[in-house]
Amino acid sequence: MxxxxxxxxxxxxxxxxxxxxxxxxxxxxxxxxxxxxxxxxxxxxxxxxxxxxxxxxxxxxxxxxxxxxxxxxxxxxxxxxxxxxxxxxxxxxxxxxxxxxxxxxxxxxxxxxxxxxxxxxxxxxxxxxxxxxxxxxxxxxxxxxxxxxxxxxxxxxxxxxxxxxxxxxxxxxxxPEAIFLAVQPLEQQFNFYGFEAPVPLFVDRTSPPLPGNEVRELAPPQLYAHFEYAEPYPMRFAWSGSFTATEDGELTALRFITKNILTVVLEEQRTADWVMSELVMPVPAPVALRAGQVVTVSFDYEAGASIPDLSRSIVVTAGA
Ligand SMILES: C[S@@+](CC[C@H](N)C(=O)[O-])C[C@H]1O[C@@H](n2cnc3c(N)ncnc32)[C@H](O)[C@@H]1O
CATH class of the missing domain: 3.40.50.150 (Vaccinia Virus protein VP39)
Known part of the structure; x- marks a missing residue:
């Protein structure tokens, strides 16, 4: 859910x-x-x-x-x-x-x-x-x-x-000590009880999706930023990257993954983490993909910007 x-x-x-x-x-x-x-x-x-x-x-x-x-x-x-x-x-x-x-x-x-x-x-x-x-x-x-x-x-x-x-x-x-930010192309359904509404979603992936909100991953996620707060870090995330579709599908959304490394527990050789609810952003227009096809994704936002700012910056272009 x-x-x-x-x-x-x-x-x-x-x-x-x-x-x-x-x-x-x-x-x-x-x-x-x-x-x-x-x-x-x-x-x-x-x-x-x-x-x-x-x-x-x-x-x-x-x-x-x-x-x-x-x-x-x-x-x-x-x-x-x-x-x-x-x-x-x-x-x-x-x-x-x-x-x-x-x-x-x-x-x-x-x-x-x-x-x-x-x-x-x-x-x-x-x-x-x-x-x-x-x-x-x-x-x-x-x-x-x-x-x-x-x-x-x-x-x-x-x-x-x-x-x-x-x-x-x-x-x-x-x-937290550090952060990892990643993005992944999805075929996300946006049907809510018969009402079609591609809107930003916050999703807890540990729960199954609602009927009408089924999702398929079209390629593995890619890291677009990671840094430690104690070091100098970027205030703007302008990213462009290519994904190769692992299966046929319609790219309707990008999943944004935010993993916070809260602290490094050296003595136990692990980190204490918090993976936040994922932000699923509809893309401006769905893009049909065949397995093996390359798709380019770009976005550009400032830290602290609004969700509409991110939305407006998203560009998805299918390759040959
Ligand atoms: C996400 S909540 C976290 C609250 C608490 N630390 C917790 O973990 O439950 C962030 C809190 O910081 C406050 N806050 C946001 N910006 C702030 C600022 N510039 N100075 C002081 N407090 C701020 C908000 O009002 C809010 O209560």
Whole structure:
């Protein structure tokens, strides 16, 4: 079954959807950054708290990444749940949240969960805030499929510059530590109870598709970007690549896969990961393919851009 994630569903409502729901009016209505979908009101956090892949991945990663007695900074704390995980090991956690209602909720929830003595919630913009001391670990979950919508890449890049200016190297460990982005051509059906609607879908592939939303993979996925947050990284993903169809079919969509490497657990020779719900984007026009035929795919978007921005940039061209 398709998993409709409300946080992602908000993204489908287009630019400004969150702004109209945003109770925090400290920035003016004309502030373009309110249009970017980065601030997430409390009523969307239940879905995040209930996502096993996200929660278990972060809990595992934080338990391994945070040193006993260490100092942690969380950028974008929401309900404070990741700071709560961090407080199981850290002596001090600074948790920054931009929405006043969320910050107040986080304070109350962290007290309710017995860690108020170790977690300080700061109502501030992560782009303005620096902790009073060096920190061992920075946790930042401002993530959306493909690094769209939310401002993970910009917020961490900005933090690194200001942190190095204030404290000098080394940088703290980042959770997540790295990201892999991949794309795959699909024959995706977009029929919803008799209604044909090729719209962006967020799909949890661990569940079977709904009748009418069957899918066939027309070629293996290809990586289009991967980087570590501690290193310099791109803010724009302009990619062009060729796929050779493995079977006959009609290319109707591209599947975008976002795998977050939350931390590397060296002692166990593994990583703690979070593979997000996949973003399935309809292509501008279906392309019929024969097995062995080459198809070229290109797209171009900025980190933090909107889903329509990605959609507008997609070009698919079948070869001979
Ligand atoms: C995806 S949620 C994650 C919340 C929490 N860390 C969790 O994992 O459940 C991101 C949170 O960051 C907040 N946020 C987004 N941009 C921010 C910024 N620039 N400064 C501070 N908070 C921000 C949002 O309002 C939201 O509560």
């Amino acid at each position: 398709l998993q409709w994630n409300l946080r992602e569903d908000v993204a489908l409502h287009g630019p400004g959807a969150e702004a109209s729901m945003n109770p925090d009016s400290e920035r003016g209505d004309d502030d373009p950054e309110r249009e970017l979908g980065q601030f997430i009101p409390l009523h969307y956090h239940g879905q995040m708290l209930a996502s096993p892949a996200r929660m278990l991945g972060f809990r595992d990663a934080i338990a391994h990444a945070v040193p006993a007695g260490g100092v942690v900074l969380e950028l974008g704390a929401g309900t404070g749940v990741l700071s709560f995980f961090a407080a199981q090991r850290a002596s001090r956690v600074y948790a920054v949240e931009r929405l006043a209602d969320n910050a107040a909720a986080a304070r109350a929830l962290l007290a309710r969960n017995g860690v108020a003595d170790r977690v300080t919630v700061i109502h501030a913009d992560a782009r303005d805030y620096l902790p009073p001391t060096r920190v061992d670990v920075v946790i930042c979950e401002l993530l959306h499929a493909c690094l769209l919508r939310e401002q993970q890449a910009a917020v961490i890049a900005d933090f690194k510059t200001r942190y190095l200016e204030r404290f000098g190297p080394p940088l703290p460990l980042f959770v």
